[in-house]
Amino acid sequence: MILDGLPLELMREVLLDLPTVDIIQTVKCTRRLYHFAKVDKALSRRLQNRVFNVRLCFEDYELCAICRKPVLIRFLSMKFHRANNAVNHSNNSRFSFWFENECKCGYIADPTLEIESGILDHPSFLYDNHLLRGFENGTSFVIKNDSLDEAIINCSKLFNILMKFCVVRKLKLSINSNNDDNCLWDKMNAFFNANPPDLRIQFHVSTDSRINLDIFLTGRIFSNGFAGIEVYNGSEPTLTNAYHEVLRRTPNVLFLGMNLPYTYEDLFGFFKDTKTLSLWSAARITEKQICQLVQHFYEVKQDEERMFEIGIDESLLVKDFLALIPEEAYKLHLKRSGIVGPEPETRTWVEMTDRFGGRWALIVAITDYHWSFLNIGSMKYFIEGHLTKPCNEFSLNQFFN
Structure with a gap:
């Protein structure tokens, strides 16, 4: 194999310039290269088996409870766990960007590590000397900037660094429609x-x-x-661009x-x-059309990954x-639920076998705020044990994995 004939020092320089996911795949090609990477300090740091969820967030201005100055919430947050950790213990780190004349009370109150923007x-150097230890300890980071424009550029730089140096499992963007966010x-x-x-x-977009x-x-x-998009009521109860191409193309869609304006015909x-x-x-x-939806699942062969959650009357x-x-x-x-009350509460769910032998689970879920939903999903992904848990209105598809 070609890699076996190349000098290891040359391979080291090439590997360190690659994104971490490519380093991991490349060193698996030969036993010689793998053992070299494990003992080399710089490469071994890149091979540490962390898997990250990353969230890039823009939010509205909020007033600080201490000094009453407006604070523009913008941050990158990361949650990681070790890929082979059976306990799946995770740590959270957050990167906040602020600039002159902005409230800093929150950063003073919370344990943080301040990073000079030039390190970006x-x-x-940033990854080896700051991020690795910070991720282990769940440290929050503060990056100082001279202006809002500089804060945006530095946030973008850091995002690119994280994409190269980290193995990212889930990526979420939270953005509002206000003029500040758009700008x-x-x-x-x-x-x-x-x-x-x-x-x-x-991306998953909210x-x-x-x-x-x-x-x-x-x-x-x-x-x-996009992997998924979540659209919630932002003081405008009607979705004006309900038939937008982005919604049609995205495989996982939530409206909250x-x-x-959607009708039964839109579902299919x-x-x-x-x-x-x-x-x-x-x-x-x-209600009659939801019955037709169930009938459609029975009579027409469906992709087993298909799931529906539809709001219904709570009765x-x-x-x-x-x-x-x-x-x-x-x-x-x-199934007896895990909800505590004066009498044991049971939940009824349905196992349906369609004309083609496919098996489907149907559950009516009632949330803490008495919203009711009919859930339809494949038995392949159904987790009956989750029926014993109280239904969280923001735990989507909580009965399926």
Whole structure:
């Protein structure tokens, strides 16, 4: 093999210039290279088996409770766990960016490590001397800047560093539709267009109902598309761009607390390629049409990864949606819930076998705020034990893995 014939010192320099995910794959090619990488200090630091979730967040201004100055919340946060850790213990680190004349009370109160922005121009030094130890300890970092524009550029630089030096499992962008967020994102997007990050996965996006979804069609940072998008009510209960291309292309879509124009036909029309659709909102889908939805799952072969969550009247039970399928196609199951009360509470769920032998679970979930939803998903991913847990209104698809 070619790699066996190359000098190890030459390979070392080449490897250290690669993103961490490529280093891991390359050193697996030969036993000689793998053992060399394990004993080399710089390479071994890159091979430490951490897996990260990364969140890039822009939020609104808030008033500091101490000095009452406005604070613009913008940060990068990371949660990591060791890839082979059976306990799956995780630590959290957060990077906050502030500039002159901004409130700093929160940073004084919390244990943080201050980093000079110039270190961002030396990624290897930053990673080896600050980030590794900080991730282990769950340290929060503060990066000082002279202006808001500089803070945005430095946040973008750090994002690119993390994409190169870390193994990222999940990537989330939280952005609002206000003018400040749009202005900040335009500047950051321009930086990413000129300096594209090494992205190997797709973004999960959380945004509000007023957002202009066109911003997700431009920019090299979104060239991989999206793993999922969550749209919540941002003081505008009606989703104006409900039939936008971004929503049609994204495999996992959630709408929370809005009035939606979607009809039964949209479930198998506009959303025909959607894997998980969660309508935690008012939609134009009747009880009879939800029965037709169940019938459709019975009569038409579905992708086993397909899942639906649809809001229903809280008085309805799961058996109310079985009228259009034969009785021999389903079984009713009772499971005692974990909700504490004067009397034991049980949940009824349905196991349905479609015409093609596929098995589906149907559950009615009621959240703490008495919102009711019908969940439909493959038995392959169904976890019956989760029925014993109280339903959290923000735990999407909590009955399926």
